[in-house]
Amino acid sequence: xxxxxxxxxxxxxxxxxxxxxxxxxxxxxxxxxxxxxxxxxxxxxxxxxxxxxxxxxxxxxxxxxxxxxxxxxxxxxxxxxxxxxxxxxxxxxxxxxxxxxxxxxxxxxxxxxxxxxxxxxxxxxxxxxxxxxxxxxxxxxxxxxxxxxxxxxxxxxxxxxxxxxxxxxxxxxxxxxxxxxxxxxxxxxxxxxxxxxxxxxxxxxxxxxxxxxxxxxxxxxxxxxxxxxxxxxxxxxxxxxxxxxxxxxxxxxxxxxxxxxxxxxxxxxxxxxxxxxxxxxxxxxxxxxxxxxxxxxxxxxxxxxxxxxxxxxxxxxxxxxxxxxxxxxxxxxxxxxxxxxxxxxx
Amino acid sequence: xxxxxxxxxxxxxxxxxxxxxxxxxxxxxxxxxxxxxxxxxxxxxxxxxxxxxxxxxxxxxxxxxxxxxxxxxxxxxxxxxxxxxxxxxxxxxxxxxxxxxxxxxxxxxxxxxxxxxxxxxxxxxxxxxxxxxxxxxxxxxxxxxxxxxxxxxxxxxxxxxxxxxxxxxxxxxxxxxxxxxxxxxxxxxxxxxxxxxxxxxxxxxxxxxxxxxxxxxxxxxxxxxxxxxxxxxxxxxxxxxxxxxxxxxxxxxxxxxxxxxxxxxxxxxxxxxxxxxxxxxxxxxxxxxxxxxxxxxxxxxxxxxxxxxxxxxxxxxxxxxxxxxxxxxxxxxxxxxxxxxxxxxxxxxxxxxxxxxxxxxxxxxxxxxxxxxxxxxxxxxxxxxx
Numbered sequence: 001x002x003x004x005x006x007x008x009x010x011x012x013x014x015x016x017x018x019x020x021x022x023x024x025x026x027x028x029x030x031x032x033x034x035x036x037x038x039x040x041x042x043x044x045x046x047x048x049x050x051x052x053x054x055x056x057x058x059x060x061x062x063x064x065x066x067x068x069x070x071x072x073x074x075x076x077x078x079x080x081x082x083x084x085x086x087x088x089x090x091x092x093x094x095x096x097x098x099x100x101x102x103x104x105x106x107x108x109x110x111x112x113x114x115x116x117x118x119x120x121x122x123x124x125x126x127x128x129x130x131x132x133x134x135x136x137x138x139x140x141x142x143x144x145x146x147x148x149x150x151x152x153x154x155x156x157x158x159x160x161x162x163x164x165x166x167x168x169x170x171x172x173x174x175x176x177x178x179x180x181x182x183x184x185x186x187x188x189x190x191x192x193x194x195x196x197x198x199x200x201x202x203x204x205x206x207x208x209x210x211x212x213x214x215x216x217x218x219x220x221x222x223x224x225x226x227x228x229x230x231x232x233x234x235x236x237x238x239x240x241x242x243x244x245x246x247x248x249x250x251x252x253x254x255x256x257x258x259x260x261x262x263x264x265x266x267x268x269x270x271x272x273x274x275x276x277x278x279x280x281x282x283x284x285x286x287x288x289x290x291x292x293x294x295x296x297x298x299x300x301x302x303x304x305x306x307x308x309x310x311x312x313x314x315x316x317x318x319x320x321x322x323x324x325x326x327x328x329x330x331x332x333x334x335x336x337x338x339x340x341x342x343x344x345x346x
Numbered sequence: 347x348x349x350x351x352x353x354x355x356x357x358x359x360x361x362x363x364x365x366x367x368x369x370x371x372x373x374x375x376x377x378x379x380x381x382x383x384x385x386x387x388x389x390x391x392x393x394x395x396x397x398x399x400x401x402x403x404x405x406x407x408x409x410x411x412x413x414x415x416x417x418x419x420x421x422x423x424x425x426x427x428x429x430x431x432x433x434x435x436x437x438x439x440x441x442x443x444x445x446x447x448x449x450x451x452x453x454x455x456x457x458x459x460x461x462x463x464x465x466x467x468x469x470x471x472x473x474x475x476x477x478x479x480x481x482x483x484x485x486x487x488x489x490x491x492x493x494x495x496x497x498x499x500x501x502x503x504x505x506x507x508x509x510x511x512x513x514x515x516x517x518x519x520x521x522x523x524x525x526x527x528x529x530x531x532x533x534x535x536x537x538x539x540x541x542x543x544x545x546x547x548x549x550x551x552x553x554x555x556x557x558x559x560x561x562x563x564x565x566x567x568x569x570x571x572x573x574x575x576x577x578x579x580x581x582x583x584x585x586x587x588x589x590x591x592x593x594x595x596x597x598x599x600x601x602x603x604x605x606x607x608x609x610x611x612x613x614x615x616x617x618x619x620x621x622x623x624x625x626x627x628x629x630x631x632x633x634x635x636x637x638x639x640x641x642x643x644x645x646x647x648x649x650x651x652x653x654x655x656x657x658x659x660x661x662x663x664x665x666x667x668x669x670x671x672x673x674x675x676x677x678x679x680x681x682x683x684x685x686x687x688x689x690x691x692x693x694x695x696x697x698x699x700x701x702x703x704x705x706x707x708x709x710x711x712x713x714x715x716x717x718x719x720x721x722x723x724x725x726x727x728x729x730x731x732x
Contacts, residue, residue, distance in 0.1 A: 185608045191610075271509070
C-alpha cells in the first residue's frame, strides 16, 4: 500500500471574479522512500494540491480523498492534522525567509517544533537541533543555533528549513519549489542535502518545481500538471525520452538545448487556460499542435500509455508508439502548428 | 585594444561602482559595498553579450552603471565612440534613446495604474515626439512588432499575463530604435513555455533592427542560447570572458567550471554522467572582499599565489585572444575539478596563510578544517558527487 494515496482531489476557491477551479480531479500515489516530482507552470495547481492535503488552503471547497498511513487527511480533525503536520509530514517552501519567524532564533524554532510533538527536555531538544544543523551542513552549528534567520544566507536558511522539516523524522517531506529562490551553486548544495537526508532516513519526498532540470536530477517518478489536472505520469527516464502527452513534449521542446546546436526555440504558442471557466475538453487543447475535434469536447481520462508499467497519460492520441507517430504526422499536415493563436490577445 | 574600432559599440574600462554602507558611528571608517570592482569589456555591434553571475555578483549593478542609471565611482564607458561616464543627466538624455533597458519584473517596471498602451507611449511623450493620433499609431505599431494585439491598448498591467507584460516592456524599449538594449533577467520571471516565446521575440527583433544586446541572467542555458560572447562575474569582478561555445566547452576559471557543473540539466542521461562540483561555503561579503583572487577561499585549486596576487584577465593555455580568464591556475581541457578536494585545499590554506585571510574567509576555511578533522569522508563527499 502506498504511503500517500490521493484520489480525485478537487479544490476550488470563491473569488470576486467567480469560482476558480484550481485543482480538477487529481489522483496520484507516493511510495515510501520514493521521490515524486510534480512539474508544471504557474497556475497548474501543483502547489494548491499539496497544500490542500496538508490542510493549508483555508476557505477552499475540497473534495476527494488523500489517504496517508490509512487516514484520510481531508476529513481528519484539526487536532489530528496538527499531530501529523511537521511530525509525520515535513514541509519546505520556496522562500525560507518568510517561513522562518524573524523574531525567534533559528535554534529556538527547531526546539519548539520538537517539543511540540515529543516530550523531551529543552537540553535534549537543543542537542538534537544542533545535530540537525550539523547534518544539513551549517558551519559551527553549536554557535549558529543561536542566530536569527536574518543572520543566515539564503542557502543556509533553506538548509535550516530542511533541518526543521526533518527534525521528527517524517515519513514524507513535501518540498514546494525549495530551490527556486536560490543560485545554481547553492541549489546544488541544497538538493544534495535533501538527497542525503532522504538516504539516511528513508523519507519519501514530493518535490514540486517548474524546473525540468531539477526533476531530471532528483525525481524517481514525475507527475506533469496543467490547468489543474494531471497530464502525464511516468518514471523519470520515460518522461524525458519517451513521453506521451503533447504538453510534456511542448515543455521539453521549449527549453534551450544545453550543449546542442543553437536552434530557434520552439515555445508552446498561446497562454495557459483560465481556471475561472476552463474549457470543457482537454485543458491543453487550445495550444496543442495535434488537437482533434474530440479533444475540445471530451476531457481525456488518465490511461495507460506506452510500454512502461505505471506510465499514464491523459490524451486521446493512441497509446501505441507507432500508431501515435503516424496520427501525429497526419494531424500536423492537416493543420500546421502555426495556426494556433499567437501569444497576443486577452 | 587601444585602437579605435568601429565594430565596437560599447567599451567599458575599469568600471568601479561602490555603494556606501551606513556607518554606525561618527568616527567610524566609512565602509563600501564593492559592487563592481574594475570591470573591462567591449561589446561589438549586433552581438548579444551575456553576463552571468549569482546573486550579489554585481551583474545588475554593472548593467545599470552602463546605462548610467548610477553615477559610477571610477572608470570609463565609451558608447558609440563617445565617452559618457561623466555626462550629466541632461547630456545623457539624447543618448537614452539609444540605450534602453528591459527589466526582470514587468510588474515592477510598468506603472500599475496606467494603461499598457499609454505606458508604451511614454518614450514619445518624454522626448516630445509624436502626439495624439500619431503617438497611438506608433504605439500600436510597436505592439504589433512584439506580438501584442494592437487592439489591447487599454488593459492595466495587472490584467495582462506575465508574457504580455514582458512584451510591453520590450515594446517600450524599442520606441526609438535603440542601438543597445540592456536586458536584466528579462525572462527569469516567466514560465518555460512563455520564456521561449520572449527569447524568440528578442532574437527576431535583433535580426530585424540590428540591435545589440547585453543579456544579464543567472540561467546559464538561456545565456548560452542567446549569447555570442559571455562574461562570468563573481563578487564584482569578471573571472572569464569567452565566445559562448568556448566557455561552455572549455571553461578555464574554476568558478566557471563549478557554476556550469551546478546547472541542472533537463536530461537524465547527461545529469547522471556528469560530476557535479559542490562549492563549499557562501559568497564572501562584498564589503571586505578577499585578497588576491576573490574566489580563492572557495576554490578547489587555490594556492598561496591566489591569496597574495590579483590575477589578470588574459588568454590561458594557448587560447585565442577572445577567450580570457583571470586565474593563476587555469583548468586544462578535460581536467576534473572534482579531483581536487576543496575542503582539503581550504584547510591547508588556514595553516599556511592564516594571517592573509579575512574574517569571512577564515570562517569558511575553518569550517573546512573542522570538517576534515572530524569526518574526512563527509568532507570528501561534500566536494564530490557520489
